Amino acid sequence: MLELRNVGYETDDNKEILHDVSLTVQERFVAITGPNGGGKSTLAKVIAGIYQPTSGQILLDGVDITHMSITERANLGMSYAFQQPVRFKGLQVKDLLSLAAGKNTSVTEACNYLSEVGLCARDYIDRELNDSLSGGELKRIEIAMVLARGTKLSIFDEPEAGIDLWSFQNLIRVFEKMYEQTRGSILIISHQERILNIADKIVVIKDGQIQKEGPRAEILPALLGSADASSPACSVLTDKVEGVRG
Numbered sequence: 001m002l003e004l005r006n007v008g009y010e011t012d013d014n015k016e017i018l019h020d021v022s023l024t025v026q027e028r029f030v031a032i033t034g035p036n037g038g039g040k041s042t043l044a045k046v047i048a049g050i051y052q053p054t055s056g057q058i059l060l061d062g063v064d065i066t067h068m069s070i071t072e073r074a075n076l077g078m079s080y081a082f083q084q085p086v087r088f089k090g091l092q093v094k095d096l097l098s099l100a101a102g103k104n105t106s107v108t109e110a111c112n113y114l115s116e117v118g119l120c121a122r123d124y125i126d127r128e129l130n131d132s133l134s135g136g137e138l139k140r141i142e143i144a145m146v147l148a149r150g151t152k153l154s155i156f157d158e159p160e161a162g163i164d165l166w167s168f169q170n171l172i173r174v175f176e177k178m179y180e181q182t183r184g185s186i187l188i189i190s191h192q193e194r195i196l197n198i199a200d201k202i203v204v205i206k207d208g209q210i211q212k213e214g215p216r217a218e219i220l221p222a223l224l225g226s227a228d229a230s231s232p233a234c235s236v237l238t239d240k241v242e243g244v245r246g
């Protein structure tokens with residue numbers, strides 16, 4: 001279980017981005033949503049160790065990881081997929097999957113991971129992770145990497161970004177498979193109703209604070225509120241977050 005106790009984060013020039021965030025993540029799927037600039041990505045980076053919190057404590061299965069490095073957290077069983085995928089120049093896709101899995105992944109295994117994320121494996125296995133890959137391809141490769149790692153806590157920052165042509169059902173199936181394999185928790189930052197729809201718990205972050213959290217059945221109807229059914233869910237959710245105040 002991941003536990004955040006009164007976590008705060010300020011930038012070097014004293015801008016407060018997160019304020020007094022307390023949260024537990026022990027459910028299968030936990031979704032973090034809220035308006036742009038609310039602090040979701042910052043929270044994910046604080047959890048993953050990319051940013052150090054300036055106050056509060058973070059515990060993973062009771063172990064205080066507040067001041068641990070990214071590598072130490074990863075070794076304890078945490079994976080993080082960025083909103084903007086990173087490029088690893090000089091490294092091939094199959095090498096990245098082997099590194100992620102912590103073993104020499106066979107071509108068949110690597111191909112299976114790539115197929116899971118909707119990529120035609122043989123076209124990608126030997127590709128270098130450089131600018132020749134599109135944002136959407138990199139995003140899928142990054143999701144395949146988290147799948148290969150199979151850790152007890154996987155964090156995804158807007159996994160839907162850049163993969164519009166790939167069916168959401170596939171993305172959701174990947175999350176479900178990941179859960180079956182790891183029995184861990186999957187923390188997903190998303191604005192997408194279809195992703196929020198699979199969440200066991202939804203957390204709404206606004207102005208750097210938790211505005212609302214609870215089971216999906218309690219939070220989602222309020223988020224959708226007076227949403228126009230013909231509008232894309234992503235913009236609806238972003239706009240309607242105001243509606244859950246209370």
Ligand SMILES: Nc1ncnc2c1ncn2[C@@H]1O[C@H](COP(=O)(O)OP(=O)(O)OP(=O)(O)O)[C@@H](O)[C@H]1O
Pocket residue numbers: 011015017034035036037038039040041042043
């Ligand atoms: N290093 C930084 N220095 C100054 N401001 C920052 C820094 N990092 C983030 N911010 C600001 O903190 C706020 C929260 O940013 P964050 O990226 O966490 O929001 P978000 O909820 O993930 O947004 P989005 O939905 O647009 O991805 C924003 O106003 C952002 O401009």
